[in-house]
Amino acid sequence: MKRYTIFVITENFIGILNRITIIFTRRGINIDALTASESRLPGIHRITIEVTATEETVIQLVNQIEKIIDVIKAFHHEDDAVVYQEIALYKIPVAKLDGGLEKIIRQHNARIIAAEKEFVVLELTGHKEQTRELLEILKEYDLLEFARSGRVAVAKRMLTIDSFVK
Amino acid sequence: MKGTMTRGADIIVQSLIAEQAEIIFGYPGGAIMPTYDALYDYHEQIKHVLTRHEQGAIHAAQGYARVSGKVGVCLATSGPGATNLITGLADALIDSTPLVCITGQVAAHLLGTDAFQETDVVGMSMPGTKWNIQVQRVEDIAPAIAKGFFIARSGRPGPVLIDITKNAQTDFGEMNYAPCLGFRSYKTHIPVEKTAIQQAAELINQAERPYVLFGQGVVLGKAEAELKFFLDKSGIPAASTLLGSGALSQDHPNYVGKLGMHGNYAPNLLTNQCDVLIAVGMRFDDRVTGDLKRYAKQAKVIHLELDAAEINKNVKADVPVHGDCKESLSMLTAEVEAKTHDEWIGKFRDLEKMEKDAVMQHDITPTKNGLTMGEVINQVNQYKADDAVLVTDVGQHQMIAWRYFNYKKTRTQVTSGGLGTMGFALPAALGAQMYDYSRQVVCVVGDGGIQMTIQELGTIMQTKAPVKVVLLNNNYLGMVRQWQQMFFDKRYSFTELDNPDFIKIAEAYGIAAQKVSAREGLKEAIEDMLIHDGPYFLEVVVEKEDNVFPMIATGCSVEEVRLS
Numbered sequence: 001m002k003r004y005t006i007f008v009i010t011e012n013f014i015g016i017l018n019r020i021t022i023i024f025t026r027r028g029i030n031i032d033a034l035t036a037s038e039s040r041l042p043g044i045h046r047i048t049i050e051v052t053a054t055e056e057t058v059i060q061l062v063n064q065i066e067k068i069i070d071v072i073k074a075f076h077h078e079d080d081a082v083v084y085q086e087i088a089l090y091k092i093p094v095a096k097l098d099g100g101l102e103k104i105i106r107q108h109n110a111r112i113i114a115a116e117k118e119f120v121v122l123e124l125t126g127h128k129e130q131t132r133e134l135l136e137i138l139k140e141y142d143l144l145e146f147a148r149s150g151r152v153a154v155a156k157r158m159l160t161i162d163s164f165v166k
Numbered sequence: 167m168k169g170t171m172t173r174g175a176d177i178i179v180q181s182l183i184a185e186q187a188e189i190i191f192g193y194p195g196g197a198i199m200p201t202y203d204a205l206y207d208y209h210e211q212i213k214h215v216l217t218r219h220e221q222g223a224i225h226a227a228q229g230y231a232r233v234s235g236k237v238g239v240c241l242a243t244s245g246p247g248a249t250n251l252i253t254g255l256a257d258a259l260i261d262s263t264p265l266v267c268i269t270g271q272v273a274a275h276l277l278g279t280d281a282f283q284e285t286d287v288v289g290m291s292m293p294g295t296k297w298n299i300q301v302q303r304v305e306d307i308a309p310a311i312a313k314g315f316f317i318a319r320s321g322r323p324g325p326v327l328i329d330i331t332k333n334a335q336t337d338f339g340e341m342n343y344a345p346c347l348g349f350r351s352y353k354t355h356i357p358v359e360k361t362a363i364q365q366a367a368e369l370i371n372q373a374e375r376p377y378v379l380f381g382q383g384v385v386l387g388k389a390e391a392e393l394k395f396f397l398d399k400s401g402i403p404a405a406s407t408l409l410g411s412g413a414l415s416q417d418h419p420n421y422v423g424k425l426g427m428h429g430n431y432a433p434n435l436l437t438n439q440c441d442v443l444i445a446v447g448m449r450f451d452d453r454v455t456g457d458l459k460r461y462a463k464q465a466k467v468i469h470l471e472l473d474a475a476e477i478n479k480n481v482k483a484d485v486p487v488h489g490d491c492k493e494s495l496s497m498l499t500a501e502v503e504a505k506t507h508d509e510w511i512g513k514f515r516d517l518e519k520m521e522k523d524a525v526m527q528h529d530i531t532p533t534k535n536g537l538t539m540g541e542v543i544n545q546v547n548q549y550k551a552d553d554a555v556l557v558t559d560v561g562q563h564q565m566i567a568w569r570y571f572n573y574k575k576t577r578t579q580v581t582s583g584g585l586g587t588m589g590f591a592l593p594a595a596l597g598a599q600m601y602d603y604s605r606q607v608v609c610v611v612g613d614g615g616i617q618m619t620i621q622e623l624g625t626i627m628q629t630k631a632p633v634k635v636v637l638l639n640n641n642y643l644g645m646v647r648q649w650q651q652m653f654f655d656k657r658y659s660f661t662e663l664d665n666p667d668f669i670k671i672a673e674a675y676g677i678a679a680q681k682v683s684a685r686e687g688l689k690e691a692i693e694d695m696l697i698h699d700g701p702y703f704l705e706v707v708v709e710k711e712d713n714v715f716p717m718i719a720t721g722c723s724v725e726e727v728r729l730s
Contacts, residue, residue, distance in 0.1 A: 011351050014300075015288060022293045063475035069297040069317055072351045165350060 003032070004058045005082045005153050008047040009039065009161050011070040020047065020071070023064045029053060033086075033150030041165055044072070050151045073164040077155055084153035088131035089113075090122040090138050091145035101141055108134050119144060171338035174304040175200035178268065178330065179208050181311040184343040187239045187266075189213040189230065189600055191223040195243025196283055198270030200335035202241075215600060215629060218621035220247050222593040224254025225619070228263050229597030232580045233555055233605075235388070237318045238597065240267040245283030248290075248329070253587055255294035255325045260584030261409060262386055264323035266314045273333040274302040288329050296324030302331045304339035309346075316346035320354040322473045323386055356472070358489035358497055365485045366468045367501030369442050375510045376402045377440035377465075379425060379454075382409035382583075383447015383472060383491055390576045392495035393446065394418065399499055401506040403514055405433035407448050409583045412573040422514040427453045428565035431525075431716045432517035434727040437462050439513075446470045447491045450480035451584065460723035470494045524729040525715050529570070536709035537685060539563055539638045543570040545692045546608060546636065554606035555580060555598050559591035559615035562644035565714045567610040589618030592635065596622055599631040606634070606696065613639040613665050623675040626701045634695050635672075637705045640712070641665055648713045672703035679703040 010016050017036060024031050032050040039046045051058065058076045065074040090110075092101070097120060105112065110124040122138075124131050131148055138146075172180070178201050182190065192214060194202040205214055217223040220242045227238030238258075242251055248269040258265050272281040288300045297317045301310045307330060314326040348354060370376055384393050390413050397404050397414070403422045404414060408429075414421055423430030425437075434456075437443070443465040448454070455461045458480060469476075469483035470491045477486045487494045529540025543566055556571045557580040558564040564581055573579060580598055582590040595609030616637055626633055643661040650658050672679035678698055682691045688706070695702045718727045 015292065015298075018289065019292055026293065060475070060479055063477075063479075067473065067475045070351050 001052050001054055003050065003052050003079055004055075004076050005079070005084065005151060006049040006051060006058070006062060006065070006074060006076045007153070007155065008049065008065055008074045009072040009164060010045050010047060011072065012043055012045050013070040016068070016070050017047065019068050020049075020065055023061060024051070027057070027061075029057070029061070035150035035152055037152070039161065041161065044161070044165060048151055048153050073161065075155065081156050082153040083156060084127070084151045085125050086128055086131060086149050086151055087123065087125045088135070088146070088148040090124070090134065090143060091119050092122065092138060093119055093142050093144060096141040104134075104137055110134060172341040173200070173204065174307055174330070174335040174337050174339060175204035176207075177304065177307045177339065177341050178311065178335065179204045179212065180341055181308050181343055182239060183208065183211050184345070185237070185311065185315045187212060187237065189215060190239045190241050191215045191217055191226040191230070191597060192241030193217060193220050193223055193243070193247060195247045195270065197244035197272055197332050198241060198247070198268075200332065201268070201270065214241075215625065217593060218624045219619065220250035221253055221589065222596075222619055222622040222625060224251045224258070224265070224267065225587075225590050225593035226597030226600070226622075226625075227265055227267075228254060228258050228590075229557060229580050229594030230601050231263050231265060232594070233577050233598045234601045235577065237264045237266055237315055240265060242267065243270045243283065244272055244287070245285045248285055248287035251327070252291060252294055253585075255291050255327065257582050257585040257587045257590065258325035259294055259296060261582065262323050262382060263325065264318040265325040266311070266318050267325060267327045269327065269329045270335070271300065271329045271331045274331045275333070277331070287327065291327045294325070295327045298327040298329070300329040300331070301334050304334045304337040307334060307339070308341065308343050312344060312346040313349070316348070317352070321352070356489045358487060358494045360497075362485060362487045363494065363497045363501055366444075366487055366498055369466050369468060369485060370400060370402070370444065370498075371503050373442035375440045376400070376442040376444060376507070377436065378402050378404035378444045378446060379407065379448055380404055380410045380413055380446045381407040381448025382413070384410060384413040385576055387447060387472065387490050387492045389447070389490075389492035389495055390414065392492050392499070396495050396499045396502070399504050400502045401504070402444065403507060403511045405430070407451070407454055408568060408581065409579065410448060411568065412576045412578045415574045416572050417574060420511065422511065423518065424569065425454050427456075427718050428569065428714050428716065430518065430569070431521035431727055431729060432514040434716070434718060434724045435517060436514060438464065438723065438725040440465050442466050442468065444468045444470070445481075446495065447472070449473075449476045452480070455480060455724065456718045456726070457721055457723045460725070521716065521729065529566070534709065536712075537682075537688065537706060538712055539566040539708050540570050542636065542638060542688065542692075542706050542708065543567045543610070545689055547572050549693055549696050550608060551606045553578060554608055557581065557591050557595035557598055557607060557609045559611045560586045560588045561612045561615060562640075562648065562712075562714050563610050563612045563638040588615040590615070592616060592619050593622045593625070595633045595635070596626055596629070596631050599633045600629065603632060607632075609633050609635045611635065611637050612644060613637060613641060613663055613668075614643045620671065623672065623677060627675040627677060630700060632698075632700050632702075634698070635701070635703045636695070637668055637703070638708050639665065639668070639705055640708050640710050642710060645714070647711070651711070651713070652719070668703070668705045677701045677703050679705070681705040681707070683707040
């Protein structure tokens with residue numbers, strides 16, 4: 001079992017996300033993370049799915065995803081073939097903001113993106129390992145809330161989706 | 167303005183007519199009433215068959231589609247009408263049957279409010295359709311229907327569901343019907359790679375014991391002639407899957423039998439002795455392969471398949487040939503050497519003889535008093551027309567009928583293969599018959615399955631569709647009972663049935679009926695049935711505890727196929 005990133009290039013069609021996730025659920029495979037967004041081309045959406053599975057299974061999943069009528073193309077990549085990032089937000093009580101925490105923020109290249117009377121919100125962008133590390137540390141600072149996005153990723157190879165969208 | 171515009175409901179019916187739909191199987195209700203109102207005006211251009219249940223409507227549409235090669239059309243209302251279609255959708259998806267099902271839906275402003283007979287049929291049918299869509303605006307109706315027909319019939323065929331809100335049916339819009347010719351996310355033509363053909367031909371030309379397995383893909387791809395030419399030239403023995411039966415006449419000298427759990431002895435056993443396995447338009451269903459870890463491991467596998475998701479799904483292909491088998495088969499025929507494989511085919515014939523002695527003898531010419539299913543089908547076989555369609559339900563009778571029916575023509579096999587839907591046969595036979603009244607349609611059912619959709623006798627009565635129903639009654643859910651006998655210490659848990667008087671039921675529907683319980687009179691009864699003008703119901707009381715053999719038990723390898 002390995003971690004794979006699946007890219008799905010689709011028409012912007014109601015229900016398409018549901019059709020895609022059904023392919024995972026019917027096999028009892030958990031989606032680790034999923035993000036959907038517009039692509040560079042108008043009307044075309046891209047969905048990025050992170051999944052842990054064997055390559056054989058991933059290939060079958062990709063084939064079945066590509067079979068969906070409104071899916072234009074689907075690919076799978078191992079981690080070293082993609083550039084990816086995740087964003088994490090941490091909500092911490094203002095009372096905990098001291099010199100120690102400031103040092104941690106600097107060390108992790110995190111930043112404060114909101115400051116309210118009772119709490120501050122830190123933001124860190126990076127790989128899951130990095131955001132998780134900060135999470136463990138901040139738990140000792142009475143962390144109030146934590147949220148992490150799914151993976152956004154681009155492939156390293158120089159193939160663009162234009163050739164599939166004709 | 168309104169005068170020049172067309173009502174949504176009329177657009178629906180006009181769109182169906184534009185797609186050359188000849189017949190609709192359906193059931194009215196609140197949310198689809200505007201469309202039924204429109205249908206009233208078009209009864210000369212398009213026929214409608216009122217079934218007795220929406221499940222009957224969709225199975226009938228499936229039966230129609232399977233024998234005609236056209237798209238089956240089904241109409242139902244929202245809520246329960248729509249949910250009653252689900253089994254048929256799942257069945258059509260797994261058996262690649264082209265359908266367009268139109269369901270009514272509550273008005274758009276009521277969506278999501280738990281309105282009367284509102285159900286999220288688009289959500290529910292998503293895993294059971296090739297494509298589905300909800301239409302909320304009148305201007306979207308015609309494009310959705312055009313796209314739906316295109317998707318249903320192209321590529322690997324499948325069912326489409328179009329859910330149309332009531333307001334879209336009652337609103338007025340412009341009717342400019344334009345058929346769908348394709349769109350960018352859906353590739354229907356996959357050019358066959360020449361290198362794949364060359365690799366395949368090389369393997370075949372070097373093979374000593376090549377072996378062809380063909381499935382319904384040959385029928386769906388209209389590649390029956392191409393398959394025959396390929397076999398004629400290459401001399402390779404060929405076996406059919408359940409749904410592939412009929413794609414090649416059983417009289418063809420290379421035809422060696424049927425594959426699968428209850429298929430023939432030789433084709434299963436010798437799968438593990440061939441050196442090159444050529445699979446054509448089939449998907450290596452588990453009922454065909456048995457234990458995959460011990461399936462054809464000695465062989466190089468060539469897989470001719472249109473659906474990319476089927477390649478390497480169950481069996482790894484050494485040479486995948488992606489594309490339409492009509493194209494790939496003729497390309498391959500050009501590249502393979504003309505050969506004969508008499509000795510290798512002889513091996514099949516030897517094992518066939520073993521099966522005849524060990525199984526068929528008992529099935530066709532039993533020594534016991536009780537009638538066997540096999541002898542009934544054998545008699546049907548003697549008197550049926552060459553192009554007779556055999557429609558079967560699911561269970562022992564299905565396997566026996568398939569085993570002993572002699573398929574000579576394509577599109578003569580209608581059964582629920584992938585899903586195994588009990589209750590499929592009676593409505594599917596009705597649908598098959600509606601395509602062509604002059605063709606013989608024999609519907610073989612068990613006493614379990616027929617009671618799941620027995621209400622469709624009413625539709626047969628009303629349409630006078632001359633379906634010949636052969637009920638093989640053993641007062642058991644026979645296949646389950648067989649498994650209980652073999653694998654569950656004869657603990658016959660809830661498989662015995664107290665049955666009604668089926669003859670009285672048939673007669674209550676005004677259908678000519680006869681019951682046969684002894685060998686004397688069987689032949690005459692079958693002859694009577696087949697020459698009868700109109701629908702006929704023949705009940706044959708068969709041996710209560712008879713088993714279907716050969717059999718590959720679950721988890722066993724194809725080479726462990728048992729004769730008893």
